[in-house]
Amino acid sequence: MNKVVKDPSAALEGIQDDMTLMVGGFGLCGIPENSIVQLVKMGVKNLTCISNNAGVDDFGLGLLLQAKQVKKMISSYVGENDEFERQMLSGELEVDLIPQGSLAERCRAGGAGIPAFFTPAGYGTEVAEGKEVRIFNGKPHILESALTADYAIVKAWKGDTEGNLIYKATARNFNPMMAMAGKITIAEVEELVPAGTLDPNHIHTPGIFVQRIFQGDYFEKRIEQRTVRTKQ
Amino acid sequence: MNKVVKDPSAALEGIQDDMTLMVGGFGLCGIPENSIVQLVKMGVKNLTCISNNAGVDDFGLGLLLQAKQVKKMISSYVGENDEFERQMLSGELEVDLIPQGSLAERCRAGGAGIPAFFTPAGYGTEVAEGKEVRIFNGKPHILESALTADYAIVKAWKGDTEGNLIYKATARNFNPMMAMAGKITIAEVEELVPAGTLDPNHIHTPGIFVQRIFQGDYFEKRIEQRTVRTKQ
């Protein structure tokens, strides 16, 4: 069941204006760099992007924002992006801010066929507005619904030809749940290996969730907050 | 944060009559053999056991049933156990049969602080009796609640002194979710290694979910249905 496509262009075929995309990553860590660049090249517009963050002005999803390709962002935190803030405050960009844990769980729910679940997060805040409230164990919870996407674009460390994925360190983050929740899921990987190379015990995302996979040409992996200590 | 205890006796300290236990495994695969034997030795009674299956007559949870230590079983399939069937039909044993996927998800929900979720499984069947029904995307779903346990007892392949666990092959099954859902979680492992030995990328159950860990003396790993093909 070979799912390999040759490049980002082949991988992203079919993505059109007005679609909903999930894009993996936390900050600039574990984002599908090559696919994002390809989205800019394709010039698709009016996208709804579900991604924990919105990149920085000149990298990650910030590139899509600069090119005004995004109609709506669904994120938990968008603090490091001036263009984002400008478009949001001016009303050009719709923004749906969601608690990070609810965002992660809603993506997983979408992939797992769970249409809705109760969570305490956001009760008593504007996040709860219009949502059903129910008490469990004496504590109020709100009903949150599943999220899915026309396409989910994720980034992994290693992948095999059948779409099995292994992530590295904290570059895992939202990628596994988004891979589950895409109607079509595209994975870009640093290293693409033949099926049978990866230990089946160590697969993070089983290939059933991935429809297309390619090896990225180059990963900049920009660091957002380089913090170091000095050797004594 | 050393969580190592020396033997099953130390690991299971505190388990008392009338408690609810989760016990990992699928069939006889990935069951905490040493802990089950210890439960028989302890003689604790009136237990509610949440486990996908109920063992066979002379192995696994079947041992607890033989010793009449179980008041109630919460399982999805109990077909391979004559004593179970006898106790159930005679009314000695309460049985709550739950669809396997709902059982797995309810354990995960219990561990993840999700008090309830909607699933299509069981709609229109006796499983749905008394449960809320709601339509999502034109399809009826039922509301299922989280499961937790006083103690969860799981079995892993490798574990480290901080309670991080790695499972082997299909012996993983229910163990990870049950590890999440126990107020106290006890892990028995085939091989106990120092913290830092296991690759942090490959941990299946992070140590935060495990309170006590020990290396089992001996694992029989009985095979329930030995099926082979002949070499040509």
Added chain:
Amino acid sequence: MALDKNGIAKRIAQELKDGWYVNLGIGIPTLVANYIPEGIEVEFQSENGILGMGPFPFEGEEDPDLINAGKQTITVRNGASFFDSATSFAMIRGQHVQLTVLGAMEVSQNGDIANWKIPGKMVKGMGGAMDLVASAENIIVAMMHSNKAGESKILKACTLPLTGVGCVKKVVTELAVLEIKEGKFHLLERAPGVSVEEIISKTEGEMVVPDFVPEMQL
């Protein structure tokens, strides 16, 4: 002549499409894996936590930690993966598995299925069947047309406790291939040498029978 179990499995295997992920139940469905048509590739999921099941192991190579949902020892193919039960049913519930094949005690003309319980008698439990039938978009039931007492299992309405409602799309028995739509069975094919009359006589549910009913090509 009525098919044997392998014949039923062989006919069901013709429904497989290249690239599908497939969940096979215990019994006849398991045999489907032996008849994958040439030139197509499918991947088998077992709900206890494996994708990419291979054949049974050679004697002496059994691994007690590697079993299928029927608790049988198995092997893995290249590209296999292991996962926990919650993830396994996420695949099933989330409709990532394209085809589910399972057995049944009864099927009704509106697609209801009963396959887990005989009141006062059998109490094995539903296992993963309720999750599978509630979520799979494509369910094929492999079963015998009648029970041991000779009574039809292809019914107007199920008499046993249900496993799922309105979910079965196709039934393959030793006698026929039936499709379920608009609240009726539709006779698509008959087993080689089996007469339409025999099928009609052994089917209790309403069944639409076209003028020409082709024989299965096995």
Added chain:
Amino acid sequence: MALDKNGIAKRIAQELKDGWYVNLGIGIPTLVANYIPEGIEVEFQSENGILGMGPFPFEGEEDPDLINAGKQTITVRNGASFFDSATSFAMIRGQHVQLTVLGAMEVSQNGDIANWKIPGKMVKGMGGAMDLVASAENIIVAMMHSNKAGESKILKACTLPLTGVGCVKKVVTELAVLEIKEGKFHLLERAPGVSVEEIISKTEGEMVVPDFVPEMQL
């Protein structure tokens, strides 16, 4: 004298107990890791998917794939583990994390907290804060007693959009340690050299002040 940020962090570190898993927010809370009392062992969780965070890396050893929730490069300790965001918040929501320390713009006397939004101005988003405050059994807020305009942030009722309701148990500022119970602040300790009068004058919310208020021991 009022504490500096490190002083606040140092005081909060005294609340740590052996064996706890702890989530530290961005800013002052991050500094708590520098002051773990001798003889106790705690494990730090970061909601982007890591348990067992170590110190910042040495120059040249930064790994872009290894960051904390503040997007800072970090290292791991022996026994660390990585996991996805859903599992990370399963730990948080499921109350497996024993202590959460985070910053705030405002805290009210019934334990409400506002720390994510200034209407018409700041639109950074709540990140994981709403999940953390809604679920943690033990929340300590690290904050300055007043804002830059000199107005108290320790209030009868929050004026900014809330992050969570009735959840904060303790507040540590540059001036005082306050406990929240029964709808009031309770003054537990004052910073070395800071007078009770100063704390009272800078606290807008109702505050119970005992006869004797000990100085923090740092």
